[in-house]
Every structure is written in structure tokens, then in C-alpha cells.
Amino acid sequence: MKLLMKLKKSIEEGSCNSALAAICAHSVSISIGICQGYSAILLPQLKESENYKDLTQDETSWIASLGTITNPIGSILSGLMAEYIGRKRAIQITALPLILGWMCFGLAQNVNWLYAGRLVTGIAAGMSPACYTYVGEISSSQNRGFMQTLGPICASLGILLTYTLGYLLHWATVAYISIGFAIFSTVVMQLVPESPSYLLKNDRQAEGFTNLLWFRGNNALAQQEIDRFYKNQKEANDRNMSLMEMYFGPQTVKPFLILVGLFALQEFSGIYTLLFYAVNFFEDSDLNFNEYIASIIVGAIRFSMSVVIAYLINIYGRKILCTASSIGMAVTMSAVAIYVKYYEIHSDQEKIFTSLPLIGIMLNVAFSMVGMLPIPWVMVGEMFPLKVRPIMSGVVVSIAQLLIFICVKIYNDMNNVLNFSGTLFVFVVSSVLSAVYCMTILTETKNKTLEEIEAHFRGSIRISDKTAELHVVKIDNKSLENKGLDNVAFNHSSEDIKNVKDRTDTVSVKVAT
Structure with a gap:
């Protein structure tokens, strides 16, 4: 019965439509995942190929890293296109470089x-900002976290497909199959509306309201969001901020610095190095196990945990999940690093517990998916003000992908200089620093509207880690269910309360702390 009630409520509030649109938008992340995982199946097959068996270590590192060096180009292009031709069209254009x-x-x-293939698909792999911007704008504050985690879920699915297809098929065949996913994303995006925020920003109010009504399924909710949008716009106009103030004010600079720091720690904790060198990584670990099968298992764990995070993100905050994720990554990678270091020193001894590195890496991947891999991408679409959101999201993502390129390119050099164990200890230190960073600096955005997040960074309001909803069964002057919260400030006027009298409704509240 409760499930049917929730389903009915979701349909009435248009959540089903929003979820459908989010799936369509993030379907392009399947192709992005394929791009990210492709070098892991390509490089081992090239070693066994007659035409490419003489590739040098430097050439193989370029093949792996060139898939990331052009990511910033894609990110900037995606941000600009989302700003000037619309979020929907920017997502569809991703198919061309793919x-x-x-x-x-x-x-x-x-x-x-x-090299050319890696460079061109790298442009496409960098074009994710439009997806996250679109989904962030069509989602309500309550379901935005879940909607945004569909991106990492689709990317993880793409990676798992790549590892599996690479085990079964030739790398060229996998490339041809991947074209189908690119075309699929373009077609399904044609079935969903443009972002209402983009339309309203460009003075297309009628179309914006129609689209917002499609996403919310409720006239009152749609009109409420329209009113809040124009109220926010009026306040921005009253502040009379110049373009310079908009881009270099605290509402933009603070989230920019927070996100760049978060992405830097994400990259140097080894998450993407393992992704791009999965098969080679297991070879370096000297596992008594088929490296392809090991990579498929890791891909399956990553995909499974990406589904788990979609559930957890609406229960726990971004800070809690990222902190727990970082601690788990540090502990699991420490076990692998100590094991590898011991046998580097005692190379004459016969190894025991040979499955420990595989188990440690699998757990490391699982913990990374709890927070540190997906959540930075989730927050890209919600931290910036509307006026600068597409472009600044593109800038941040381009920096993140430049860091990925650096980490992937220097992996072999790090192994040569530090030994494999030394590289693993670098990942451990980065994970520890990440835990401290998330506990002390990362801003919580769970259940906050995009307007509240902007106001927080601007310094207009302080948002707390605590949020609540007031569930009103029957609204009158005497009957309100408070759920034990003190110092509650209603977001609705008395007129709003009067309008929903005698019907079940949910009124959001803010808890002062």
C-alpha cells in the first residue's frame, strides 16, 4: 500500500517524467563510460596483435592518456553550447565526435x-557538463541527488560493457558497436523537453511553463517554481551585478575552488588510473588470476555500487558519503600497498594470500563508488548560479579531466620511479587528505534548492546540514504534524497554507541551526 501511495505521489508530482528525462540525458554517459574503459581492453589486445606488438611503453601511455587530453575541449564546448543553443541540443551533439x-x-x-580515435572520442567524453546541468535544472531539490547519480550509473554500465565486450570481441568490433550507443542517446533526447530554466532565462516564459508542467505534473508546483525563478532573477537584477562580479563573486569563486579541490583529490586517489589501466593494473599486481576476468568483476562491482549510491544519496548528505568513501579507499588501498611492498622487499619468498590484492582493489572500487567517484560530478550541476552554470561547469570539468590526463600519463613513470608499491601509497595519502577535506571544507547541498545554494555562497543565507519536510495530513489552525523539530520556519505564506487546506500535501520547511 505504501509503495502504491509513493508511486501515485510521484506521478502526481511529475517525478516519473523527470526520471525519464534524466535517464535519456544521462544515457550519453554510457558512451562516456565506454571511452573511459576502452584503453583497458585496447592496450592488452595491441600487445598480442601482429601489427602493434612492437609498441613502446611511451606509445601505450599516450594511447591511454590521449583519451583524456582533449576532454577539456569537450567540456568547454559543451558548456558554451548549453548556454547558447540549449542543454538538450548540446547533449545531442555529443554523438558527432563519438x-x-x-x-x-x-x-x-x-x-x-x-591516436586520432582517442583524441576525438576524448572530446566527446568531456561533454558531460550539459547532461549534469540539464538534469540539475529539471529535478526538484528532493530528488536531484538521485537523478544526478544516474550519470555515474550509466558511465559504470558503459565501463562494464567495455570490459565484457573486450574479453569476448576484437577491439575494432567493440568500436563499431559503440556507435550504436551514441546514436541511441541522440534519438531518445529528442523525446524529452528542453530545460525550463534555459527557456525562462531566454524570456520564453510560455514554453518554459509548459515544459515545467511536464516535469512536475502539477500546475501549482510549476507556477511556484516559475514565481521563485523570477523572484530570484529580480533580486539578481536589483543587485545590478556586472558580468565580472557574476563570474568572480563569492557565489561563483567559492564553489569553483571547492569543486577543483575535490576533483584533484579524486584523481590522485587512483580512481581513474585504475579505470584506464585496469587489465595492466592487475598484471602489475601479479595476481594468479585472469586479468580480463578480474577487470570485469571490478566493473560489475562499480556498476552495482553506483546503483547503491543512488539510494544512499537521498538518505545521507554529500559530506558523509564522501568522507566515508575516502576513509574506506585509504584503508583498502593501504592493505594492497603494504602487501605489494612486502613482496618487493622479500622477492625471494613465496607469496601467500595471493587473492588479497584483488580483494583489496575490489573493496577500494566499491568504496570509491560510495561517494568520491560519483558525487563530485553530481555537485557540478548544482553548485553554480544559473547565469554562469553551463560555462563554469564546463570549466571545472575541463580542469578535472586535465588532472585525469596527468594522472593517467604519469602512471608508468610513477611505477618506474617509486615502484608499484610507491604509486599505491600515493593513492593512500590522497585518500586520507580527501577524508579530511570532505569533513572540513565540502559544502552540503542535500535537499537544497539551486537558489538556496547560490544564496549560501553569496552569503545571503546559511544552509545547514539538517533539512526536514513537514507532512501535513489536514491543514487547519490546530492540526500540524511537526515531527519533533524546533525553531521551524515555514517556506510558505499563510495564503499558500490556505490553498492546500483539506487535502494531503507536503510543505517544505527549513530548520534553523
């Missing part, structure tokens, strides 16, 4: 074709 890049792989005759 198709061109996969064709380069399928038709490859020498290593230069492989």
Missing part, C-alpha cells in the same frame, strides 16, 4: 589512427 572517433578505431591501419 561516431567519428569510433570510426577511426574501426578503420585503424596504424598507431596514428589510434
